[in-house]
Amino acid sequence: MQYRRRILDISQKVTALHAAPAFSCVEITDVIYRGLMRRAPDGKGFSDAFLMSKGHGCMTQYAILEALGILSSEELDRYCTPQGILGAHPDRGNPGIEASTGSLGHGMGIAVGMAHAEKILRSGKRIFAVLSDGELQEGSSWEGAMMAANLHLDNLLAFVDLNDIGGLEKMSQSHTAFYPLREKFESFGWESAEVNGHDCAAMHQAVNARRGGRPYALLCKTVKGRGVAFMEHVPIWHYRSPSKEEYAAAIRDLREVSA
Amino acid sequence: MRNTFAKTFLEAAQEDARLCVVVADISPAGAMDQFRKEFPERFINTGVAEQIMIGMCAGMSMRGLKPFAYTIATFALYRPFEFIRDDLCYQDLPVTVVGIGGGVTYSTLGGTHHAMEDVAIASAIPNMRVIAPCDPEETRAATQWCVAQEEGPVYLRLGKAGEPLITQNAKPFAFGKVRLLREGRDVCILGYGPVLKLGMDAAAALEKRGISVAVASVHTLKPLDREGIAPLLAGFPKVVVMEEMVPHGGLGNAVKALAWESGARCRIDCLSLQDKFIHFYGKHDEILRAHGISFDRVVQLVGA
Structure with a gap:
């Protein structure tokens, strides 16, 4: 995987991009796209759906979509330029992008709606979402979590990127009541497990070992800027491009x- | 209006399996209860949780369904506002947000239940269309348009129940087109929503005094029918705008702006809710009166 290298290269062309929050979810996003999601019969896209709820992690999604041949390299080279279509948050309608995210706490609700729609349509399709720990501070995320369990959405798999660093400070120090998180999900009717979010094999294994019948949250412990x-x-690397020397x-x- | 909406929706949903309703803990009245019984999967109650009501509608729409969000107007629009903006409007999804009890319909429930600014707020968002029918028949036609359209988000502002018919003699409803309910020569009343009944009553009363009053339903607030309204501003010496909404960001402002842009020379008077939270508890017509909207006031303004 050369995703981080690709993101660093792009960082030299624009004044700001979310490098560190992209780096924390590289392995998570990769294991979803390349290890878990089912390809569409035509081999081009996917029959399962992916939602980058933490929209500021989209550089990782772009780099993976490029590697999958869904997003062209030319388009990724035009990132955040007037000639291009890609911004610092994902836009619905762009290649491989299901939903416009960026404002936090929206992805859970959209994912619940998508998952319930697939139930109504009897499609058997699954919805994969990557959420940040920070956006689980939004009440809307928990409205969605509760509803997912009420609707028995066992086709919804949420991966939480637990990089611990909010915009201002470490959540484990500033918002200690955020933890324990696994118990919160389970008391909301979800099945959940906790793994190292940089260990692809462990994440894959955890998902394969799930009992099913309920929505599933994989709590992925990560390092911001990994x-x-x-x-x-x-924290400064949440939203800063490295200088030439730093690059x-x-x-x-x-x-x-990836280990 | 509420029951007509539910009945019309049910009829459409029996034909189109993509139609769904997501409510936030509001009791399903009339035909909506039947919809729930017939299509339990397609009736979703999120409980007292409006953000997920809108978020789910977005996700369902993305996967090919046609969801309607449905609750009391303040909770349909204000509580989940940013979800409406980002999830529905930014992504231009064909989801209808139904706001029950637009204006001060819930007259005794206090300001928390009064959607006095909803038209201004909904109209401010790009891609959003805003429809506010004036009676049950217009509600039926507007609902039929909403269930059929696949272009983008709509805010459908409804009253409550028991509104009288006032569109019997009007031409058929057409989205985005001003609709003449009554012909006249001297004054033209422009308005939307159930409050237009006062305009119809005033017009009938003034007719006996020899004043000929036209009444038009501007049911589509966005996009506004500039081409349909401009000739009315040019053709009448006097225009009165009526709306159950705060005085800013609604039809009154828009008509005045259009008059300036089109060079109309008519006099324009506006009747609206006041820019105030009024702590008044009474019937719907009584709180309207407290805001300054009454039959006598309309007669006075139109007949002056």
């Missing part, structure tokens, strides 16, 4: 991790 040592756990250092330092 892969570049000086970005890891440092060079990041490339030297880069560890494309």
